Amino acid sequence: MHDHPHDHDGDDHGPHRPHPGPRPDADDTLSYYQVMEIAVRELLIEKGVLSAEAVRREIEKMDARSPAQGARVVARAWNDPAFKARLLQLGNDALVDLGLERGPYKLVVVENTPDVHNVVVCTLCSCYPRWLLGLPPDWYKSRNYRSRAVREPRAVLREFGLELRDEVTVRVHDSTADMRYLVLPARPAGTAGWSEEQLATLVTRDCMIGVAVPKAESTGVNQ
Amino acid sequence: MGGLPAGRVEATQHEYALWEKRGDALLVLLSAAGRMTVDELRKNIEVLGPDAYDRMSYYERWIHSISQTLIQRGVITMDELGRRMSAVEARHQDESR
Numbered sequence: 509m510h511d512h513p514h515d516h517d518g519d520d521h522g523p524h525r526p527h528p529g530p531r532p533d534a535d536d537t538l539s540y541y542q543v544m545e546i547a548v549r550e551l552l553i554e555k556g557v558l559s560a561e562a563v564r565r566e567i568e569k570m571d572a573r574s575p576a577q578g579a580r581v582v583a584r585a586w587n588d589p590a591f592k593a594r595l596l597q598l599g600n601d602a603l604v605d606l607g608l609e610r611g612p613y614k615l616v617v618v619e620n621t622p623d624v625h626n627v628v629v630c631t632l633c634s635c636y637p638r639w640l641l642g643l644p645p646d647w648y649k650s651r652n653y654r655s656r657a658v659r660e661p662r663a664v665l666r667e668f669g670l671e672l673r674d675e676v677t678v679r680v681h682d683s684t685a686d687m688r689y690l691v692l693p694a695r696p697a698g699t700a701g702w703s704e705e706q707l708a709t710l711v712t713r714d715c716m717i718g719v720a721v722p723k724a725e726s727t728g729v730n731q
Numbered sequence: 732m733g734g735l736p737a738g739r740v741e742a743t744q745h746e747y748a749l750w751e752k753r754g755d756a757l758l759v760l761l762s763a764a765g766r767m768t769v770d771e772l773r774k775n776i777e778v779l780g781p782d783a784y785d786r787m788s789y790y791e792r793w794i795h796s797i798s799q800t801l802i803q804r805g806v807i808t809m810d811e812l813g814r815r816m817s818a819v820e821a822r823h824q825d826e827s828r
Contacts, residue, residue, distance in 0.1 A: 655733065
């Protein structure tokens with residue numbers, strides 16, 4: 509009488525249907541998990557747990573977030589020592605000064621100095637300061653990055669093209685569900701007198717994860 | 732997996748597909764509504780085991796975990812989900828015919 513799947517046999521986790529496996533994504537076929545997403549969402553909407561409108565708004569917010577927000581924060585910190593002090597001390601509370609979204613999790617900003625370089629990882633999953641950087645890139649979520657960043661960070665950084673002097677201390681910060689890190693990179697030489705807008709153009713996503721450092725010569729901004 | 736040996740980090744990224752964003756939005760909204768926690772998301776991913784973990788993509792693992800959590804919490808039933816998935820698939824096949 510139950511034609512439904514998966515009760516207590518333990519090693520299976522979904523409704524029984526032709527099993528997923530990697531299946532090519534064609535325009536006219538939905539993958540098993542795409543079908544699952546549609547089904548779950550429809551059921552939740554029918555049960556009044558959430559609305560289609562709320563899902564749409566959430567996606568709009570997601571699309572609006574990008575590393576540009578983080579770059580503004582970094583540029584302001586470079587130009588405004590009082591803001592930088594608040595940012596390092598308070599995290600999220602300092603973002604309000606720039607009219608930015610206050611993140612849902614504790615934010616810890618770690619500062620690169622001539623002696624210390626910071627790198628961020630989430631070894632458990634993919635925790636990331638999305639409200640400042642948007643959705644994480646695939647490599648941040650990859651097994652290879654998550655496994656090795658904590659054991660051999662210098663080798664990992666080299667794979668990103670970043671070679672650090674031996675004297676520089678590398679600090680690796682492992683994010684959690686409740687706490688997210690943002691790297692405050694060192695301000696590049698040759699940028700004295702630059703506006704915040706100009707400075708922000710130097711600050712990439714990878715600089716704020718700590719797998720790159722900003723360089724003034726990498727843009728066409730005139731001094 | 733922190734600290735385990737693994738291969739070279741390839742600087743991969745892709746544009747997220749709409750269904751992936753919807754799956755992400757579901758978790759955000761369910762968390763905000765107190766219907767699911769990030770710990771449940773992770774727990775139901777971790778029980779997948781290494782093979783399934785590696786075979787499935789990131790958001791495949793998420794939607795699987797979200798479904799499992801909602802079933803465990805009694806928000807939806809396995810039966811409802813199976814039936815609805817069949818209906819969605821049938822509808823889609825009709826549409827693309």
